[in-house]
Each structure stands twice: as C-alpha cells, then as structure tokens.
Amino acid sequence: MANQEKLNLETGVIAWSDLVRHFARGVVIKVVEGRDLVEVADAMARDDTELMRSWLSDKSVARASDDDARDWSAREPDFWCVVTAPWVLVQEYSEKPTVH
Numbered sequence: 687m688a689n690q691e692k693l694n695l696e697t698g699v700i701a702w703s704d705l706v707r708h709f710a711r712g713v714v715i716k717v718v719e720g721r722d723l724v725e726v727a728d729a730m731a732r733d734d735t736e737l738m739r740s741w742l743s744d745k746s747v748a749r750a751s752d753d754d755a756r757d758w759s760a761r762e763p764d765f766w767c768v769v770t771a772p773w774v775l776v777q778e779y780s781e782k783p784t785v786h
Contacts, residue, residue: 690728693768697724699779700767702758708774714750717777721746723766730770750776 708714717726726747729737741747765776 689731690724693724693727693731693770697766697768699764700776701764702762705758705765705767705774705776706755709750709755712749713772713774715773715775716748716750716754717775718746719778719780721777723768723775723777727768727770727775730773730775 705714715726715730717723721741726741729741738747764779766779767774767776769775
C-alpha cells in the first residue's frame with residue numbers, strides 16, 4: 687500500500703477539546719483549507735524539505751499559534767486530523783460529520 691493511501695486510512699475527525707493537549711505540547715501543525723492534508727503528511731513523513739519549505743513560505747502549512755488556539759477555543763471547531771509522529775496535522779472541518 688502506498689504511503690498516501692495508508693495515511694488516508696489513518697485520518698479522522700477530532701474536536702478542539704481533544705486537540706488542546708497536543709497544542710500544549712507544541713506539536714499541532716495546521717494545514718489551510720484547499721491544501722491536501724494527506725499530501726502534507728506524506729511530505730513530512732518523507733522529509734521532503736523543499737516541498738515543506740514552499741508550504742511554510744506561503745503559510746499554507748504552519749505550526750498552530752496561540753492566536754489559533756484562542757480562536758479555536760472560542761469557536762470549538764472540529765478538524766480532520768492525521769498523525770505523522772511527533773506532529774499532529776489538522777485542517778479545520780467545515781461541516782459536522784453525518785453519523786449513519
């Protein structure tokens with residue numbers, strides 16, 4: 687199985703309240719809407735520094751800041767999440783998931 691397929695199977699939705707402890711450890715990386723979360727996780731896992739540098743430069747990928755935490759605490763959003771140890775990559779989930 688390709689790494690991106692494996693990472694895709696490991697994604698899930700997480701609430702801000704469950705993400706707080708990871709933020710406190712300084713390991714939350716936010717990925718802006720429109721950037722592929724799994725692609726970013728794969729690039730991190732492969733240590734693709736050139737690609738990561740370009741995303742960090744255009745701010746589509748960044749370490750979550752105190753301002754992000756304040757905003758998230760006020761709004762309590764849900765996030766798509768995938769772990770690429772030690773990092774927890776998150777992307778704000780725009781709609782609440784439907785439970786079947």
